[in-house]
Amino acid sequence: MRTKWEAAFPYLLLAAAIGFRFFPNTLDFTPVGAMLLVAGACLPARRLWIPLAAVMASDFALTTFRYHAAHSADQYFTWLAWAVTLGLGWLLRNRQKAAPIVVATLASSLSFFVISDFGVWLAGGLYPKTYSGLAACFVAAVPFYRQMAAGDLIFSAVFFSALAWLRRPAAEPVMASAGQ
Numbered sequence: 001m002r003t004k005w006e007a008a009f010p011y012l013l014l015a016a017a018i019g020f021r022f023f024p025n026t027l028d029f030t031p032v033g034a035m036l037l038v039a040g041a042c043l044p045a046r047r048l049w050i051p052l053a054a055v056m057a058s059d060f061a062l063t064t065f066r067y068h069a070a071h072s073a074d075q076y077f078t079w080l081a082w083a084v085t086l087g088l089g090w091l092l093r094n095r096q097k098a099a100p101i102v103v104a105t106l107a108s109s110l111s112f113f114v115i116s117d118f119g120v121w122l123a124g125g126l127y128p129k130t131y132s133g134l135a136a137c138f139v140a141a142v143p144f145y146r147q148m149a150a151g152d153l154i155f156s157a158v159f160f161s162a163l164a165w166l167r168r169p170a171a172e173p174v175m176a177s178a179g180q
Contacts, residue, residue, distance in 0.1 A: 040089020077119020
């Protein structure tokens with residue numbers, strides 16, 4: 001039986017993670033990946049579109065209003081990478097122990113790095129469409145990847161620990177005195 005807090009938890013994380021995106025942060029150290037992992041692990045399948053749509057809408061808002069940049073095709077690769085993260089969370093549904101969570105978190109960070117930066121190389125005009133151009137794109141993204149992986153690991157540890165705490169069985173009442 002899920003408590004109302006356990007049911008609300010993924011949505012609270014979603015609101016916090018999206019809000020966090022609008023504050024200045026250091027090189028992709030954000031809770032978004034961890035939030036998507038928790039959402040994938042907890043939300044019913046028919047509601048998985050909600051966190052993905054929220055991330056996409058916040059990407060659109062940030063690109064338009066904060067960065068004043070044009071939207072480009074590489075953004076679709078970023079959204080694909082977020083969908084992969086949500087899918088990795090789905091795989092955690094019945095495996096919410098430390099090792100699977102760490103593996104899924106690292107896989108999420110790595111897949112985001114590969115997919116999104118491949119999109120930057122393929123759809124953007126920053127790098128030549130050669131193997132060396134692709135390599136240069138990946139090398140330029142390594143500092144972002146390191147920060148993202150660190151953030152994903154830290155936020156995943158906090159979020160999944162909080163979720164485990166919410167799911168803990170209620171404590172049994174303590175006897176008034178030891179002799180009774």
